[in-house]
Structures are given as C-alpha cells and as structure tokens.
Amino acid sequence: MSNGATPVYILVGAVLVLSAIMAAAGLGNTLMAIIVGAVVVWGGYKLYATQIDRKVIQSDARRATPARMYMDGVDFVPTSRNVLYGYHFKSIAAAGPIVGAITAGAVWGWLPALLWLALGVVFMGWASDYSAIVVSVRNDGNSMSATAHRLIAPRTRMILFVFIFFYLLLVAGAFGNIIAGELTKPTVPLGIIVLAIMGVVAGQMLYRMKLDLVLTTVVTVGLTLVAIVVGGLPGSPVAALFNGLNGAVDGPAPQGVFQVLNPLTGKMDPVKLSFLFWLVGGFVFCYFGAVLPIWRYAQPVNYIGFWITALTIVLGGLGAALAVFLNPKVGTFAIPAFKGFMGQAAAGAIQPLWPMLFVTIACGAISGWHALIGSVGTARQIESERDMLPVGGGAMFSEFTLGLLSLLAIATVAQGSGAPAFAKGMAGFLSVLAIPPEAGEPLASAAFVIIVITVVQLVFRVMRVVLVEALGDRAPIFRNIHFNTLVSMLLTFLLVASGTWIYLWQLFGGANQLMAALSLLLVTVWLVSTRRNPYYAGLPFAFMYLTTIAALLVTIYNLYATVIVPSLGQAGREFAVAGAGAMVLVALLLVVAALFIGYDGWQALQRYQERPPRVAQAPAPSQ
Amino acid sequence: MPESEDQPAKRSGLLGLLDTLREVMYGMASHDMTRHAIRTRASMEHLFILITMGDLLGVPILPPYYSLRLLPYVVPQISTWKRRMLREKDLTDAMS
Numbered sequence: 204m205s206n207g208a209t210p211v212y213i214l215v216g217a218v219l220v221l222s223a224i225m226a227a228a229g230l231g232n233t234l235m236a237i238i239v240g241a242v243v244v245w246g247g248y249k250l251y252a253t254q255i256d257r258k259v260i261q262s263d264a265r266r267a268t269p270a271r272m273y274m275d276g277v278d279f280v281p282t283s284r285n286v287l288y289g290y291h292f293k294s295i296a297a298a299g300p301i302v303g304a305i306t307a308g309a310v311w312g313w314l315p316a317l318l319w320l321a322l323g324v325v326f327m328g329w330a331s332d333y334s335a336i337v338v339s340v341r342n343d344g345n346s347m348s349a350t351a352h353r354l355i356a357p358r359t360r361m362i363l364f365v366f367i368f369f370y371l372l373l374v375a376g377a378f379g380n381i382i383a384g385e386l387t388k389p390t391v392p393l394g395i396i397v398l399a400i401m402g403v404v405a406g407q408m409l410y411r412m413k414l415d416l417v418l419t420t421v422v423t424v425g426l427t428l429v430a431i432v433v434g435g436l437p438g439s440p441v442a443a444l445f446n447g448l449n450g451a452v453d454g455p456a457p458q459g460v461f462q463v464l465n466p467l468t469g470k471m472d473p474v475k476l477s478f479l480f481w482l483v484g485g486f487v488f489c490y491f492g493a494v495l496p497i498w499r500y501a502q503p504v505n506y507i508g509f510w511i512t513a514l515t516i517v518l519g520g521l522g523a524a525l526a527v528f529l530n531p532k533v534g535t536f537a538i539p540a541f542k543g544f545m546g547q548a549a550a551g552a553i554q555p556l557w558p559m560l561f562v563t564i565a566c567g568a569i570s571g572w573h574a575l576i577g578s579v580g581t582a583r584q585i586e587s588e589r590d591m592l593p594v595g596g597g598a599m600f601s602e603f604t605l606g607l608l609s610l611l612a613i614a615t616v617a618q619g620s621g622a623p624a625f626a627k628g629m630a631g632f633l634s635v636l637a638i639p640p641e642a643g644e645p646l647a648s649a650a651f652v653i654i655v656i657t658v659v660q661l662v663f664r665v666m667r668v669v670l671v672e673a674l675g676d677r678a679p680i681f682r683n684i685h686f687n688t689l690v691s692m693l694l695t696f697l698l699v700a701s702g703t704w705i706y707l708w709q710l711f712g713g714a715n716q717l718m719a720a721l722s723l724l725l726v727t728v729w730l731v732s733t734r735r736n737p738y739y740a741g742l743p744f745a746f747m748y749l750t751t752i753a754a755l756l757v758t759i760y761n762l763y764a765t766v767i768v769p770s771l772g773q774a775g776r777e778f779a780v781a782g783a784g785a786m787v788l789v790a791l792l793l794v795v796a797a798l799f800i801g802y803d804g805w806q807a808l809q810r811y812q813e814r815p816p817r818v819a820q821a822p823a824p825s826q
Numbered sequence: 827m828p829e830s831e832d833q834p835a836k837r838s839g840l841l842g843l844l845d846t847l848r849e850v851m852y853g854m855a856s857h858d859m860t861r862h863a864i865r866t867r868a869s870m871e872h873l874f875i876l877i878t879m880g881d882l883l884g885v886p887i888l889p890p891y892y893s894l895r896l897l898p899y900v901v902p903q904i905s906t907w908k909r910r911m912l913r914e915k916d917l918t919d920a921m922s
Contacts, residue, residue, distance in 0.1 A: 276868070276870075277906075285845075285849035285850050285853065286850070286852055286853035286857055287853060288850060288853060289850040289852065289857065290854070292853040293855075345914075346919060348916050348917070358852060364916075364917055367918070489883075506856070506859065512857045513854070575918060576921065579921060668917070705882065
C-alpha cells in the first residue's frame with residue numbers, strides 16, 4: 204500500500220481542511236458539506252478504492268465468476284453491473300444511515316458526524332462491502348459464514364448466527380421505538396394505513412390479476428401519496444380524528460403508564476398508552492409482513508415504499524444542493540459544529556466521542572450487514588470481476604451520501620432532534636423546490652416511517668426463520684410461524700418498553716460494527732492466506748474491533764448507572780429495569796462472542812503465516 | 827468480458843445514459859421481486875424433480891415407471907437441480 208498512498212493523504216487533508224474551514228469560518232452550509240461529500244466520493248473511489256482493486260485484489264475481467272461458472276438461472280445469474288448496483292444499493296440502504304447521522308449530530312454536533320461519515324467510508328466502509336463480495340466471488344460464491352467456517356474456525360459460523368439474531372432483535376427494538384413515536388403524531392398514521400392497504404392491492408393487481416406494473420405503480424403509489432399529504436395537512440379532519448383517538452386511548456392514564464429515563468436530558472419521560480397502542484399497531488403491520496406469503500404483502504409494500512422514499516430523498520437532495528443559492532436560510536447549519544468530546548448526555552451517563560460516535564453512526568460509514576448481504580446475494584450475480592468495485596464500493600459510497608443528506612437535514616434545523624428534526628429539515632429542502640412545508644413535512648415524516656417499518660417487517664420475517672433454525676428441533680412449537688413471530692415481537696416489546704432508546708440504538712450499532720469487524724477479519728485472513736497485502740482490511744478491522752468492544756462496555760456502564768441503579772425497587776419502573784437488564788445481557792454476550800472471534804482470527808492468521816495456504820482454487824479464466 | 831451474441835450492443839451518448847438509469851432504477855425497484863419469483867418457481871420445480879428423480883441423488887424413489895416417463899422433460903434441469911440441492915446452505919442463504 205505504500206504505492207499510491209500520497210493521493211490518499213491529499214484526500215484526507217482536503218476533507219479535514221474543508222471541514223475545519225466550515226466549522227471555524229462559520230461556513231457550515233449544505234453546499235460546503237456537499238462539496239466535502241463529492242471530494243470524498245470521487246477521491247475515495249478513484250484514488251484509493253481503484254488502487255486496491257487493481258494492485259491488491261487484481262480483479263481480472265477474464266476470470267470466470269461464480270455467476271458464469273454455476274449459472275443456474277436462479278441464484279447464480281450474470282447480471283448487468285447497473286442493475287446489480289441498484290439492487291445492492293437498495294439492499295443495503297435502509298434507516299441505518301439516516302437514524303445514525305441524525306442521532307450523532309444531536310449528541311456531538313455536525314462536525315464529528317461529518318468527519319466520521321467521510322473518513323469511515325473512505326477507509327473502511329467501501330473496503331468492507333467490496334471485499335466481502337471479492338472473498339465470496341473468489342470462493343465459489345460461498346456465504347461469509349461458510350467461508351469463515353473454512354478459513355477461520357467452525358465455531359465462527361455459530362457465533363455469526365448469534366450476532367445475526369441479536370442484531371435483528373436490536374434493530375427491531377430500536378426501529379420499533381421510532382415507529383411508535385412517529386405514529387403517535389396525528390398527521391402520520393393515515394399514510395401508513397393506506398400503504399398497508401395499497402400493498403395488498405398491489406400484490407393482488409400484479410400476481411392475481413396480472414395487471415401491468417406501470418399501471419399498478421401509478422395507482423398504488425399515487426393513492427398512498429395522496430393519503431400521506433391529505434392526512435398530514437394540519438387541522439385536517441383526519442388529523443383531528445387521530446388526535447381524538449390518541450386522547451381516548453390515553454384517557455385511563457393521562458400521565459402515562461410508567462416512567463422512563465431520557466438519556467439525553469436526564470429527565471423522566473412518561474410512556475403513554477397511545478405510544479404503546481401505536482407500537483402494537485406497528486407490530487400488527489409487521490406481523491402481516493412476517494407471516495403472509497411475501498408476494499401478498501411484504502414485497503408490494505416495499506415496492507410502493509421504495510418509490511415514496513426515493514422521491515423524497517431525490518427531491519430533498521436536490522433542494523439541499525440548491526438551497527444556498529435559492530434560499531440560503533434553509534441551507535445554513537443551525538446546530539453547533541461540536542458539542543464537546545463528552546457530547547450531550549444525562550447526569551451520570553457518559554457519551555465519549557470515542558468510542559460511541561463510531562457505533563452511533565454505523566451504516567453510512569461502515570456496516571457488517573452490508574457484507575453479509577453482499578456475500579450471499581450480490582456476489583452470486585457478478586458478471587465480471589471488474590464489476591465488483593462499482594457494485595460493492597459504489598453502492599457503499601452512495602449510502603454515504605444518504606447519511607450525509609440526513610445529517611444536513613437535522614443540521615439546518617435549530618430546534619428539536621431526531622425524527623421530527625429530520626422531517627423539518629427535509630421539508631425545508633423540499634420548500635426550495637416550491638413544495639410547501641405543509642406537504643413536505645408529512646411527506647418526509649411518512650418517508651422516514653416507511654423506510655423504518657418496511658425494514659422491521661422483514662426483520663421479523665428473518666427472526667422467525669432464525670428461531671425455527673435454532674430451536675425448531677428442540678421445541679417443535681417454534682416451528683409455528685405465528686408463535687415464533689409473536690415471541691420475536693414480545694422480546695422486541697420488552698426492549699422498547701425500557702425506554703432508553705439511544706442505548707438501544709448504540710447496542711444495535713455495536714452488533715452491526717462487530718459484524719463488520721468480523722467481515723474485515725475474514726477478509727484479512729483471506730488476504731494473508733493468498734499472500735496479498737492485508738493492511739487495507741487489517742487496520743480497519745483492528746480499529747473497529749477495539750472501538751466496538753469499548754462502546755459495548757460504555758453502554759453497559761450507562762445502562763447500569765443511569766437506568767438500573769436509580770430504578771431498582773421503584774414502583775412503575777419495572778419495565779425499564781427488565782429492559783435495561785436484557786440489554787446488558789445482550790451486550791455482554793456480544794463482547795464474549797467478539798473475544799472468541801478475535802482469538803480464533805488470531806489463531807487463523809498465525810496458521811496461514813506459518814505454513815503454505817490451503818485456499819480454494821481460483822477458477823480458470825473463461826477464455 | 828465480451829458481450830454475447832444475443833445481447834444488444836450498448837448505446838452511447840444520452841441514450842446510453844438513459845439505458846444506464848433505466849437499469850439502475852430497475853435494479854432498485856424490481857430486481858428483487860423478479861429474483862424472488864424465479865426462486866419460487868425454481869423451488870417448486872426442484873421439489874417436483876426431487877420426488878420423481880430423487881434416486882439420482884441417492885433418495886430412494888418407489889415408482890420408477892413415472893420417473894422414466896418424466897425423464898425427458900427433466901433432463902435439461904438435472905445439472906442445475908443437483909447443484910442446488912447438494913450445495914451447502916445455511917441461515918444466511920435465506921437472506922439473499
């Protein structure tokens with residue numbers, strides 16, 4: 204890696220200088236951030252990623268890929284790089300880059316979030332996604348777990364499954380909280396209810412009535428958009444109806460059913476019955492997605508949701524780019540650049556920038572989930588080895604821009620944080636394109652909920668498969684799809700009821716980043732076993748491994764010091780203690796699993812350094 | 827990788843850009859749905875081949891008469907079917 208390192212230093216320097224100018228000279232605005240983003244994407248891809256692809260991996264268009272060798276028309280299908288780029292990006296881009304960026308911006312300010320997004324994707328994110336595809340392509344299209352089983356140790360596969368289950372549980376918990384919080388706003392539920400109905404209608408139109416896709420799209424997406432806007436108009440009868448419903452549900456306990464700590468402000472917030480009502484409502488939405496045939500509900504809902512979120516994000520991105528010229532007030536950053544190393548936290552809690560920032564923003568900078576998906580879905584469709592970088596690396600750099608846009612949305616809003624601030628910021632960007640905020644804000648809110656809820660319904664679907672695989676033989680009741688879906692939802696409910704959302708999010712980030720570390724470890728072992736320079740993957744592995752374990756330990760401390768100890772023995776806080784206790788156990792389990800992986804990885808590295816490698820034979824060039 | 831003969835030549839200029847955009851949008855919006863439909867059909871077909879031609883994989887099948895009658899229709903899929911049935915799979919494969 205010594206060759207060609209200078210341009211990378213120049214790139215890092217450019218990013219740091221531009222960011223410092225933005226922060227010091229008060230030039231924090233959307234245009235400057237977009238320039239930083241463009242420098243990162245262009246420089247990272249051209250100056251660094253391409254060098255690794257050519258010099259270390261030595262991708263060769265003449266070498267037959269698994270898609271060409273094992274073409275079966277089902278899993279192994281050579282696919283155009285453009286189609287595959289779109290497919291991979293859609294597979295990896297969900298709520299992670301959005302929620303992570305807006306949470307980190309609120310806790311530490313926009314500058315650390317921007318720098319981690321930029322430097323993370325340049326040095327780690329693309330490397331993890333791209334390399335997972337490379338290792339799979341060079342190992343007969345085997346999944347990450349199968350390759351880890353062979354290259355590192357048999358138990359690594361089992362540990363990966365443990366990671367996957369808890370990752371899914373934490374995703375469901377973190378996102379379930381967001382869904383319930385957003386649905387309690389009276390302007391949001393109509394759009395989501397209509398989305399569910401349109402999902403069923405779209406499935407019927409496409410697969411039963413065999414109607415044209417374009418017609419189906421126009422009807423279902425159009426009606427959903429109308430419902431979102433109509434339901435979101437302030438003072439509309441629909442909003443009044445849902446307001447009345449919330450009031451009626453809260454009636455028996457207007458002060459809330461129990462209290463939970465807000466880890467950012469340190470105050471006790473009430474959990475109202477309307478929140479629990481909409482949490483269950485979100486679960487009902489996801490229940491259908493988990494148990495019905497996928498064509499009947501989950502897939503059409505995702506399809507409609509895709510168009511709504513894509514429309515919002517593309518228009519929002521355009522508005523952010525033009526804001527400085529057309530409406531500078533909208534494009535100027537309103538939150539502080541840096542809130543201090545310890546960030547904003549409740550009394551007694553600690554949120555040190557290292558390591559917590561690096562798990563708060565996961566997707567957008569680096570994510571283990573991408574590697575997992577890339578190794579089983581995308582790698583088996585790669586037509587030429589020269590497509591691995593534009594597909595794997597390109598999609599990751601694109602996800603970085605999604606994280607950046609989310610950061611810009613909350614950075615330009617002076618008050619509030621989280622999802623409401625994101626919706627306000629996006630509505631500001633949309634207003635630059637003459638879309639009134641009365642329509643833009645509900646659209647952004649709905650798009651946000653849609654991204655989250657479509658992920659959660661699939662998460663429950665995968666969780667029930669995991670439960671069948673893990674427990675189906677020992678306890679036959681777990682083979683019942685309704686039972687195992689309800690068990691998954693009950694566990695998720697417990698996590699959400701603890702109320703300490705940010706800790707839940709950081710635990711999810713920890714599980715995700717540990718999976719990324721495992722992926723990078725696997726890549727490092729493979730690079731060593733094939734006598735290639737391992738540093739481009741090995742150094743990010745070491746950083747992510749240590750950082751994530753430290754972040755999990757900090758989260759355990761926060762849960763213990765600010766939730767469990769103050770709540771023990773207090774009436775009405777049993778849920779908070781139980782939820783926090785469950786989170787501590789999950790965090791401890793993840794730390795232990797990480798230690799096993801680290802030990803096994805170290806052993807594997809020693810093994811391959813000491814004796815000639817035993818690697819899968821690379822397929823012969825096709826011509 | 828040279829283009830195969832049945833693939834249309836790629837267009838250049840603005841039309842090429844539109845083709846690229848169309849492919850990317852298809853990849854984001856519908857490729858997953860297409861893949862799922864193909865996999866569903868393949869699973870059904872492969873299950874059918876398994877219950878009629880399972881002895882090719884060592885699974886004892888009792889009525890060989892019907893197997894022989896169906897054999898000509900199954901021949902084109904045997905190699906794909908064998909590979910898919912015998913390939914090592916784990917939980918992560920269900921996520922693709």
